[in-house]
Amino acid sequence: MLKVRNLHARVAGREILRGIDLSIQHGEVHAIMGPNGSGKSTLARVLAGHPEYEVTEGEVLFEGEDLLDMDPEERARAGLFLAFQYPVEIPGLNNAYFLKAALNTMRKHRGEEELDAMEFMTLVRERMKQLDIDEAFLNRPVNEGFSGGEKKRNEIFQMAVVEPKLGILDETDSGLDIDALKIVANGVNAMRSAERTFLVVTHYQRLLNYIIPDVVHVLTDGRIVRSGGKELALELEDKGYGWLEEPVRG
Amino acid sequence: MSTSTETIEQLATREYKHGFYTDIEQEVIPRGLSEEIVRLISAKKQEPAWLLEWRLQAYRTWLTMKEPTWGNIKYGPIDYQNIIYYAAPKKKPALQSLDEVDPEIRRTFEKLGIPLEEQKLLSGVAVDAVFDSVSVATTFKEKLAELGIIFCSFSEAVQNHPELVRKYLGTVVPYSDNFFATLNSAVFSDGSFAYIPKGVRCPMELSTYFRINAKETGQFERTLIVADEGAYVSYLEGCTAPMRDENQLHAAVVELVALDNATIKYSTVQNWYPGDKDGKGGIYNFVTKRGKCAGVNSKITWTQVETGSAITWKYPGCILQGDNSIGEFYSVATTNNWQQADTGTKMIHLGKNTKSTIVSKGISAGHGQNTYRGLVRIAKGARSAHNYSQCDSLLIGDKCGAHTFPYLEIRNSSATVEHEASTSKIGEDQIFYCRQRGLSTEDAVNMIVSGFCKEVFRQLPMEFAVEAQKLLSVSLEGSVG
Numbered sequence: 091m092l093k094v095r096n097l098h099a100r101v102a103g104r105e106i107l108r109g110i111d112l113s114i115q116h117g118e119v120h121a122i123m124g125p126n127g128s129g130k131s132t133l134a135r136v137l138a139g140h141p142e143y144e145v146t147e148g149e150v151l152f153e154g155e156d157l158l159d160m161d162p163e164e165r166a167r168a169g170l171f172l173a174f175q176y177p178v179e180i181p182g183l184n185n186a187y188f189l190k191a192a193l194n195t196m197r198k199h200r201g202e203e204e205l206d207a208m209e210f211m212t213l214v215r216e217r218m219k220q221l222d223i224d225e226a227f228l229n230r231p232v233n234e235g236f237s238g239g240e241k242k243r244n245e246i247f248q249m250a251v252v253e254p255k256l257g258i259l260d261e262t263d264s265g266l267d268i269d270a271l272k273i274v275a276n277g278v279n280a281m282r283s284a285e286r287t288f289l290v291v292t293h294y295q296r297l298l299n300y301i302i303p304d305v306v307h308v309l310t311d312g313r314i315v316r317s318g319g320k321e322l323a324l325e326l327e328d329k330g331y332g333w334l335e336e337p338v339r340g
Numbered sequence: 341m342s343t344s345t346e347t348i349e350q351l352a353t354r355e356y357k358h359g360f361y362t363d364i365e366q367e368v369i370p371r372g373l374s375e376e377i378v379r380l381i382s383a384k385k386q387e388p389a390w391l392l393e394w395r396l397q398a399y400r401t402w403l404t405m406k407e408p409t410w411g412n413i414k415y416g417p418i419d420y421q422n423i424i425y426y427a428a429p430k431k432k433p434a435l436q437s438l439d440e441v442d443p444e445i446r447r448t449f450e451k452l453g454i455p456l457e458e459q460k461l462l463s464g465v466a467v468d469a470v471f472d473s474v475s476v477a478t479t480f481k482e483k484l485a486e487l488g489i490i491f492c493s494f495s496e497a498v499q500n501h502p503e504l505v506r507k508y509l510g511t512v513v514p515y516s517d518n519f520f521a522t523l524n525s526a527v528f529s530d531g532s533f534a535y536i537p538k539g540v541r542c543p544m545e546l547s548t549y550f551r552i553n554a555k556e557t558g559q560f561e562r563t564l565i566v567a568d569e570g571a572y573v574s575y576l577e578g579c580t581a582p583m584r585d586e587n588q589l590h591a592a593v594v595e596l597v598a599l600d601n602a603t604i605k606y607s608t609v610q611n612w613y614p615g616d617k618d619g620k621g622g623i624y625n626f627v628t629k630r631g632k633c634a635g636v637n638s639k640i641t642w643t644q645v646e647t648g649s650a651i652t653w654k655y656p657g658c659i660l661q662g663d664n665s666i667g668e669f670y671s672v673a674t675t676n677n678w679q680q681a682d683t684g685t686k687m688i689h690l691g692k693n694t695k696s697t698i699v700s701k702g703i704s705a706g707h708g709q710n711t712y713r714g715l716v717r718i719a720k721g722a723r724s725a726h727n728y729s730q731c732d733s734l735l736i737g738d739k740c741g742a743h744t745f746p747y748l749e750i751r752n753s754s755a756t757v758e759h760e761a762s763t764s765k766i767g768e769d770q771i772f773y774c775r776q777r778g779l780s781t782e783d784a785v786n787m788i789v790s791g792f793c794k795e796v797f798r799q800l801p802m803e804f805a806v807e808a809q810k811l812l813s814v815s816l817e818g819s820v821g
Contacts, residue, residue: 138776141768162775171776178773183791191787192777199778231791248777 091116091287092256097148099136106132108312109148114305117284121298122291123323124309125331130291131175133309134260137289138172139165153255166192167199169255173245173262179233185244186214186228193252217250221277238265246277257281258289263297275300295327372421375399378526381426385495385529388502391509398515398525405519411682412711412743413651415624418589425527425560484542490535491546494562497533504535508566512595512632512659520591520653521628528562528593536571536602545801547576561592567602569635574605576804588613590649591626600635600662605643607800609808612648614815619678619707622650629656630686633665633694641668642685643799645808647815650679655713657686660694660722667696670796672808674815675708675740684714684745689722689755698729701793703812704740705819711743718755725755733763734792736785736819786813 094112098105106129114120124130136143137150139162150157157165180188194204205213218225221243233241242262249257259278263271278288278301290301298306298320306322307314310331316322369380378399382392407418484491490501497505515525536542567573577594590612596604606629615622625648631640642656658667669685687696702710710733718725733742744761766788774784790797790809797805 140772162772163778163780166776166778174773174776178767178769180770180773180788180791182794183787188774188777188787191783192774192779195778195783252777 091153092289093151094137095149095151097133097136097150098146099132099143100146101132101143105146106143106312107136110309110312110314112307112314114287114289116287117282118304119282119288119290119301121301121303121306121323122289122309123293123295123306123326126293128309129312130293130309131260132312134172134175134258134289134291137165137258138162138170163195166254167196169196171249171252171254171257173242173249173257173259175260175262175264177233177236177241177245179231179236181231181234183232184228185230185232186210188232189214189248189251192248196252214251217247220280221247221250222273223247239267239270242266243270243274246274250277250281253281253286255285256287256289258291260291261293262290263292263294271297272300295323298323369424369426371424373399373423373425373527377425381527381529384426385498387498390506391498394510394515395526398522399527401516402519402522402526405522407519411653412709412713412745413653413680413682415651415680418624420523423589426529484544487540487543488537489540489542490533492533494528494531494533494564497564501533501535504566505533505564508564508595508597510595512597512630513593513628517628520626521593524560524562524591524593524628528560531561531563531592532565533563534565534573534575536567536573538568539570540568541571542573545574545576545804547578559588559590559592561590563592563594564597565595565604565606566597567599567604567638569600569602571599572603574607574801576607576609576801578609578611578804578807589624589626592628594627594629594656596631596640598631598633598635598638598640598665601637602635603639603641604631605641606631606656607804608642608644608646609804609811610644610646610648610652611811611815613650614648614677614679615650617677619650622679623648624651625649625653626651627654629654630659631657631667632659633662633667633691635665636662636691637664638662639666639668641670641799643670643796644672644683645793645796645800645811646671646673646681646683647811649681652679652681652683654683655686655715657688657715658696659688659690660696660725661690662694663691664693664695665691666694668799669696669698669700669714670799671699672701672703672793672796672812673710673712674703674812675705675710676815676819677706677708679706680709680711682711682713684712686715687717687727689716689718689725689727692721692723693725694722695726696728698727698731699795700729700731701796702731702733702742703736703789703792703816704733704742705736705816706740708740709743710741711745713745713747715747715749716757717749718752718757720751722752723754725752727755727757729757729759731759731761732792733761734789735763735765736816782813782817785816785819789813789816 092114094110097107097110099107110133122130136145145158190210197204223243233244236244242265262274266274290303303320306318306320308316378395382395513521515522534546565575596606598604612623612625633640640658646652656669660667667687673681673683675681684700685698698714700712702712704710712731714729716727731744735742742763746759748757750757766785770788771781771784774787775781789812797808800808
């Protein structure tokens with residue numbers, strides 16, 4: 091469902107991605123691991139269409155469509171969801187209002203009926219229960235005054251409501267304590283299906299104890315240097331990233 | 341990255357939607373200002389001698405005054421002798437029902453989305469529609485009359501309730517107050533008058549739609565609202581003006597008087613023509629609005645959403661004379677393209693335990709310049725007075741400006757005065773976050789802006805809040821693309 095070929099991208103004139111190749115099938119969970127500055131988060135943002143990043147080479151097909159040709163909102167409506175590493179605060183804007191507008195834009199795009207306030211609340215309550223989120227959450231402004239953990243949980247909650255085809259989790263585990271991590275992982279696992287695909291970007295192996303990936307990729311210096319099964323993550327945990335870089339350089 | 345700058349340039353360029361001109365026969369008087377013109381206006385309105393005298397005193401005072409220059413606004417000289425100071429639709433104004441209203445005028449209102457009959461039926465709003473300078477339709481009058489509430493045009497009030505007008509006119513904004521208010525006092529044509537008797541809670545929102553429509557006719561509206569002891573009234577004022585090339589002067593005066601335990605809420609949505617993309621045309625809006633909390637425990641709340649006009653110069657204020665009285669000012673002012681706004685409030689604390697709250701939200705886009713100017717004065721005798729001020733500015737793009745001038749004059753050491761201010765920019769990250777959730781850039785900006793203005797919108801009556809939000813998004817269209 092997602093095919094990345096020789097993707098190069100840069101920000102502020104500096105090349106960060108130096109030829110990424112990646113192929114993900116429907117229903118798979120892929121993990122992207124790598125040391126700080128390896129380009130993991132850049133990959134997530136480039137896929138979502140962040141305007142700061144410039145793609146200089148390569149192509150990305152999403153469900154057979156040219157992803158790079160689409161505006162960020164078109165990508166979102168087509169079913170690509172990015173759970174932000176640093177969710178943005180929008181002061182004064184009601185969480186529920188924001189989410190309802192987002193969901194209905196996507197539903198409209200899919201040719202589905204827009205949900206009215208009642209239907210929306212029914213859906214949202216169910217998702218909140220799954221993610222152990224308090225209802226007061228809904229009436230707070232988007233991410234304003236949220237703790238780091240609440241922000242991350244809000245991202246997964248939004249993802250659970252809009253039900254994307256591809257969920258990209260950008261370091262969702264950072265800043266979460268173990269209980270919150272489990273709740274978030276359970277939320278993601280509950281959404282796993284043959285139609286839904288996940289790309290989990292993480293620095294630590296910890297999250298992958300709970301969200302078991304089908305494939306693990308290791309990214310260093312803007313390239314994927316190793317791919318393997320879930321045991322690769324454990325190996326990394328053990329040995330660190332250093333041992334992977336040497337054979338490539340050598 | 342150029343996306344956001346382009347975006348920002350573009351949200352600012354949708355055409356003014358209310359730019360059309362209604363062709364109606366007008367009765368006008370010669371251009372210019374003189375004692376004769378003042379007498380002519382007064383005579384046309386068959387005013388009593390004391391009112392003519394008041395106008396003449398104002399006129400003579402005005403001749404000695406200079407146009408103020410302290411505002412953070414720039415505009416060419418105004419030729420006061422090239423203005424027509426009075427215009428009225430030729431049709432007889434004394435109408436019994438809406439059917440008698442000139443169909444052309446009614447079509448105009450419908451284009452503006454203000455079908456009178458629908459409002460009458462659906463929203464329970466009594467509308468005193470000021471079309472140019474004379475009221476042409478007044479609804480719900482009888483229902484209000486049953487409660488002893490007087491709601492009519494200012495001219496009618498002069499004819500039918502001269503004792504009330506005489507008692508309160510100029511008691512809050514004296515004829516010598518300032519250049520523009522003094523000019524208004526000399527030549528005011530019409531406006532609204534409301535009186536809520538003792539202990540009466542006005543059961544509906546009172547509303548007036550002002551509209552400039554006569555070519556090159558300055559508008560000099562005068563509104564007076566009196567809430568007697570224990571009375572309550574909520575008043576809505578909304579304006580839109582047609583597209584016109586020359587600058588038009590608008591110098592209104594609004595006076596509010598709240599006696600013991602009375603409450604007045606005055607809400608404005610101002611959408612005069614702001615001029616075109618290049619800063620050509622647009623209304624010059626020099627307004628004096630002031631309320632007096634004359635009685636104990638009285639309360640006056642000003643809420644304004646200012647999206648229009650090439651120049652906005654207004655400081656709706658409160659004189660907190662009665663002990664325990666409360667003054668509030670909630671404002672959203674938007675400047676886009678070449679609009680300039682210098683607006684804020686004055687809170688004058690005279691009584692004991694008086695309280696004031698100021699929440700000002702300025703939004704600047706395009707080349708817009710937005711200034712908050714606010715005065716908080718705590719007089720010697722105002723023991724335990726309290727003020728809270730919050731001034732936030734939001735910038736869209738990098739060619740606009742936000743300025744804040746708070747003035748504090750504290751003469752009583754028991755006062756508590758708090759002031760908070762912030763300036764922020766709509767961030768590319770905020771817009772991207774919204775777009776990643778499927779929202780268009782334009783929707784994203786509207787949402788971010790409405791979040792920013794929430795505390796003020798919350799003060800508006802529901803239907804007005806919806807209208808205000810729409811206006812805001814129209815006025816910011818094209819500022820981000």
